[in-house]
Amino acid sequence: MDILKINNLFAGYGDKKVLKDVSMNIKRNKITAIIGPSGCGKSTFLTTLNRMIEENGGNFTGEILYKDEDILSYEKDSIRKNIGMVFQKPTPFPFSIYKNLTYAPIYYGITSKAELDKIVETNLKEAGLFDEINKDLHMLATKLSGGQQQRLCIARALTAKPEVLLLDEPCSALDIKNIQNIEEMLLRFSRDYTIIIVTHNLAQAKRISDYTAFILDGELIEYEKTEKIFTNPIDSRTKEYIEGIYG
Numbered sequence: 001m002d003i004l005k006i007n008n009l010f011a012g013y014g015d016k017k018v019l020k021d022v023s024m025n026i027k028r029n030k031i032t033a034i035i036g037p038s039g040c041g042k043s044t045f046l047t048t049l050n051r052m053i054e055e056n057g058g059n060f061t062g063e064i065l066y067k068d069e070d071i072l073s074y075e076k077d078s079i080r081k082n083i084g085m086v087f088q089k090p091t092p093f094p095f096s097i098y099k100n101l102t103y104a105p106i107y108y109g110i111t112s113k114a115e116l117d118k119i120v121e122t123n124l125k126e127a128g129l130f131d132e133i134n135k136d137l138h139m140l141a142t143k144l145s146g147g148q149q150q151r152l153c154i155a156r157a158l159t160a161k162p163e164v165l166l167l168d169e170p171c172s173a174l175d176i177k178n179i180q181n182i183e184e185m186l187l188r189f190s191r192d193y194t195i196i197i198v199t200h201n202l203a204q205a206k207r208i209s210d211y212t213a214f215i216l217d218g219e220l221i222e223y224e225k226t227e228k229i230f231t232n233p234i235d236s237r238t239k240e241y242i243e244g245i246y247g
């Protein structure tokens with residue numbers, strides 16, 4: 001089933017046009033990778049999906065349906081709750097680990113300490129962080145290592161119980177061990193969540209995604225099963241990109 005349906009999407013910032021007539025559907029509980037050269041509009045695409053683009057001074061036209069309903073007909077809060085986002089640079093709040101993980105649940109009305117403790121434990125376990133930091137829950141989250149901070153940010157995004165998780169280059173600042181941790185985590189999550197990941201790392205797209213979309217200069221050039229994109233792309237520009245000719 002397609003959880004997001006994107007029709008004739010144009011997006012940009014003021015007079016600057018970035019995305020040009022993008023139409024594609026995103027499959028539920030699959031990992032979709034968005035690839036393309038720097039500046040082609042990958043982040044812009046991601047931020048239109050949960051309307052973050054509006055906060056970034058941008059705008060869009062066209063239609064984005066989330067579970068067959070226009071995202072404009074949802075409250076912004078509700079779309080952000082359902083479609084969570086993790087950024088390139090880890091962005092833990094300058095609070096304790098515990099408070100990072102209980103912030104959204106408290107915002108959404110959970111008050112029971114036992115319930116909050118459980119949410120912290122479950123999400124740390126999901127993020128593979130429980131054993132590492134279980135004893136330091138009241139430590140400042142900004143004191144964690146970069147890789148731990150990023151895993152915490154993914155765990156924090158999950159505490160809002162989203163259905164879709166948008167990840168914008170989540171591994172670009174991390175070393176190989178942390179990249180592996182995050183990739184394993186995402187593969188586990190794809191059973192329960194729909195994941196859309198922007199990545200510069202073609203090997204990463206190949207390793208973890210089910211579908212890959214190639215964007216060039218704001219246009220969706222090709223969108224197919226990842227295996228097909230990497231072995232037998234239809235468009236010569238896709239072929240050139242995955243062969244490293246440009247980008």
Ligand SMILES: Nc1ncnc2c1ncn2[C@@H]1O[C@H](COP(=O)(O)OP(=O)(O)OP(=O)(O)O)[C@@H](O)[C@H]1O
Pocket residue numbers: 013016018036037038039040041042043044045056057058
């Ligand atoms: N908030 C903004 N205001 C104005 N222009 C912006 C803004 N964000 C992005 N842009 C411009 O939109 C274009 C697409 O940027 P975007 O970040 O979407 O590309 P990208 O493919 O994600 O790039 P990268 O791979 O380098 O992160 C670029 O020309 C960029 O300068």
